[in-house]
Amino acid sequence: MWSKSQAVAEPPAASPAPGSSSPVVPFSVPSASRLGSSTSRSSARLGASIQIKGQVTGDEDLQIDGKVDGPISLRGHELIVGSTAQLNSEIHAGEVVVAGKVVGNVHARGRVDIKKDGSVTGDISTARISIEDGAHFKGRIEIDPTKSQAAAD
Secondary structure (H helix, E strand, O other): OOOOOOOOOOOOOOOOOOOOOOOOOOOOOOHHHHOOOOOOOOEEEEOOOOEEEOOEEOOOEEEEOOEEEOOEEEEEEEEEEOOOOEEEOOEEEEEEEEOOEEEOOEEEOOEEEEOOOOEEEOOEEEOEEEEOOOOEEEOOEEEOOHHHHHHHO
């Protein structure tokens, strides 16, 4: 057991010099900011009452909670398929998170996550995949880890 007389007092930690190049970022900040990204990623959302028939393209992250009938292309960005979403789409994105229903092939450079209540009917091509217990998937999976390395180059 340690007593107060045995405890060694540590000197206070030196604060970083002003203009230090290593900023302190709290854990509550999104991971893109923690990775040293100097620009914040913008994102968009299509609400549950929105219905789109046609092609969806973009250069930002996108969350869809409505219905889309047509191809979706978000090269290098994240697509979140909300729990109320119904997509009949060929999807090309950096990462895809599915909590709703997707009918069509999914191509992701990074990761595909199918959540507990999510459903994918179609082929998946990705570098990494996660399918939670209770999720529905019918199709083929092609896992190619070089996809994420090629995206990083």
